[in-house]
Amino acid sequence: MTLHGDAVRVLEQYQDQQDLRQVYLDHLDAHPGGMWKSCAEGHITASALVIDPEHGRVLLTLHKKLRMWLQMGGHCEPSDSTLAGAALREAAEESGISSLRLLQSAPVRLDRHRTPCAWHLDVQYAALAPRGAVAAISDESLDLRWFGYDEVADVADKSVVRLVEATLARL
DSSP states (O other): OOHHHHHHHHHHHOOSSHHHHHHHHHHHHHOTTTTSTTOTTOEEEEEEEEEETTTTEEEEEEETTTOSEEOEEEEOOTTOOSHHHHHHHHHHHHHOOTTOEESOSSOSEEEEEEOSSSEEEEEEEEEEOOTTOOOOOOTTEEEEEEEEGGGHHHHBOHHHHHHHHHHHTTO
């Protein structure tokens, strides 16, 4: 199965946010290249909120280009075979934590937002950090920091707060 096919399958099985889910499915139907950054009309992205439930915290990155505290994530790559795999790859690359695992195989939520390159139709997952995980800043970040669940609203926008809330509801 292609990454495009996996994205359609994942979104068809996702039962929340029905209107937004349909926007994503319509986009993929209209744009065979809708998974890739080169699709100027917008593209599917994959992200993962890295969480440490034992200490009640999440790992956020201060994005170099956007200068915002965000979850780990970004564009899909040709080597990605699944959306979940793309989200996990992005989280590992941007956090420096190679032994992350997904909280669940299904997305936690969807978030559509405008970026300098195009509309991002983000499929958001949650990834569990292993005990004793040590994060390492990547070239894509200005900073990388753990925040308590209750601190996220003070540093991040509402989309990240909603992702944290949706993730905590699944713990």
